[in-house]
Structures are given as C-alpha cells and as structure tokens.
Amino acid sequence: MELALFVIFGAVAVASALMVITNRNAVISALFLILTFFCLAGLYVMLNAQFIAALQIIVYAGAIMVLFLFVNMMLRTGKEGKRGYRLIFQKSIGVIFVVILLVLLGSVALSVVVTGMRGPYTTEAVRHIGNTQAFAWVLFTDYLYPFEIISVLLLAGIIGAVVLAKKKR
C-alpha cells in the first residue's frame, strides 16, 4: 500500500517535472510545477513530516508559484523564440552530461546505508507529541539563531525586491 502510494506520487512528480522543462509555454510549465509540489507534499506526509507538507503547499504551491504566475502573465513572454546566439549541440551535450550525473547520483542513492547517530524522534515519539510540536521544539531551542537570521534575510529580500522592481523616476 505504502509502496503503491510512493510509486504513484513519484511517477506523477517525475512526469510533471518533465512537462515543466519540455513545455513551450511558461504558464503551463508553472502549473505543472505546482503539481510536482503537491506530489512532493504527499511524499512528505508519507515520511511523517506533516508540518513540512503543509508548508510545501502553503509556501511553495501557494506563495512562490503565485508570484511566478503573476510575473509570467505580466511580462507576456509568449513562445520561446529562435533568435539570438545559440550554442551548437547544446541540448544533446547537456543531456549527455546530465545522464552521467544521474548515473553517479543514482549509484550513490542505491548503495547508501544509514549508519549515522539516530536521534530521539522515532515514529512513535513523533506520533505521541505531534509532528508540529516536536518540530517547533527543535526549531526554537537548538536552531533559534538560524531562525532569527532567516527573518533578517527575508526582510532584506522584501526591500531588495521593492527597490529592484520599482520604476525609475
């Protein structure tokens, strides 16, 4: 049952990821990317990371992709043109090198053995206290400073976006 769900989510995620990079229209690519994010959220739920799954849908599929779609529709980019400088054989050489990369990554992924030190959060423990509460406990104790620094980074991102996109007078 779990394997079947994994295969369904994984297959849909890979298929829609392929549609993202092969589609000519950037708006349709963005919609397929949202489908990929939903499949990944399903996989996160299967991995007992319900809070991350909710964040995936709210932040990625919600906020970030809405921004993408908004810019896409605002710029009216249309179809990809054939103009400009083009490298010869760029696509075929790129695909060959990526296949080599995939073979390397895949061989590592298939041979991996988990030997690291195990933490206290077994499936039962997380189910007992709740994923969100356990996550918040780790985030607001051990990782409080990274959390604060992230807020400064987001502030810098907001100001940078406004300054860059503002019309020059």
Added chain:
Amino acid sequence: MVPLSYYLLLSAVLFSIGVIGVLIRRNVLIIFMSIELMLNAVNLSFVAFSRFLESLEGQVFVFLVMAVAAAEVAVGLAIIICIFRNKATVNVDEINLMKG
C-alpha cells in the same frame, strides 16, 4: 516501509530533470523554475534522511531552505522584471551584456 534508497533515487531523478531544464531552456523564467525543482529535490532527500535517522534536524533545514527560496524568488523575479523593462526579452541568449 519504503526504503531510503527509493526516496534518494527519486530525489536524484528530480534534481537531474532540474539540471536539464537549466541547461537546455532559453526562457529565463523556466530556468528559474528548474532551480526551484532542484531545491525541492534536495528537500525531499533532507526529509527522507530526517525520517530514517529519526531526527528532526533535516526538517529544520527544509524550513530554512524554503525561507531562502522565498527570498531568492522575490529578488530574482524583481531582477527579471528589471531586465524585461530594459531589453524587452526573457531569452537568456539575448541577455549577454556581460559577454565582453
């Protein structure tokens, strides 16, 4: 339970698709989306390791990656809007001012 290798393999496949997208596409928005795809592939392996090592640090890292990705998208799309305003194109082959 689905073994860890399957999750890592799926993550590797999604990452490779993202790399292909960056290498072969000319539309800067689709290149940007491929980068998001690669970030998500790495997030999947973070969460998988977090599950199989019975530790929540991986999920904290995913949280931080999401925050960085949100900031990156906001700034990156602002830069793309700027470039489009000046050159009226999103084709990376035509955005070659720094080529020399």
